[in-house]
Amino acid sequence: MVVEGPIDALALSAAAATVDRAGRYAPVSALGAHPTRDQICAVLTQATGDLVIALDGDPAGRAATATWLQEAARSSRPCVVAELPDGVDPADWIARHGPTGLFAFDPVTRGRPGSFIRGHESTGPAALPDQPARAAYAPSII
Structure with a gap:
């Protein structure tokens, strides 16, 4: 799992350990x-x-998500997007809702x-969230 800040990564790691899922979740900060x-x-x-x-x-965060999806599509690396509500980061969510x-x-x-989790399973340009991102992807495959 990729998050923006180290506090987000720490909050998710602590939550994973608390609910005995540390082996499933390994958040990293961008x-x-x-x-x-x-x-x-x-x-x-x-x-x-x-x-x-x-x-x-x-x-x-949304702009950076598009960048991550572009690179994932270029490398054919499947990934999914967690679309957080406006103004919320992962650490906020864990603080409000617990582990x-x-x-x-x-x-x-x-x-x-x-x-x-939303449908943006990234395996090619169709997975990118908007037309500008899809257009930016096109030159990389020509």
């Missing part, structure tokens, strides 16, 4: 909403299992009430 392409590629190539992009529910709030980020909850 250290902000503007990671480099090298940082993104490192995470995409080293992560195993379900990769969840769970950036903040604000304009910067079981972690399950809102789990891909198996997709489509269920309370789940943040």
Whole structure:
């Protein structure tokens, strides 16, 4: 799971340990909403299992999510997006809902009430969230 800040990663890690799911969740911090392409590629190539992009529910987080999806699509790395409510970050969510709030980020909850997981399964340009992102992807495959 990729989050923006170290506090988000720590909150999710602590929640995972509390609900005995530390082996399933391994959040990493992107250290902000503007990671480099090298940082993104490192995470995409080293992560195993379900990769969840769970950036903040604000304009910067949404823009960064599009960047992550572009790189995931370029590398054909499947991932899903956790779309947080406006103004909420993962640490806020865990603080408000306790350790079981972690399950809102789990891909198996997709489509269920309370789940943040949305359909952006990234395997190509169609997975990108908007037309500009899809257009930016096109030159990378030509």
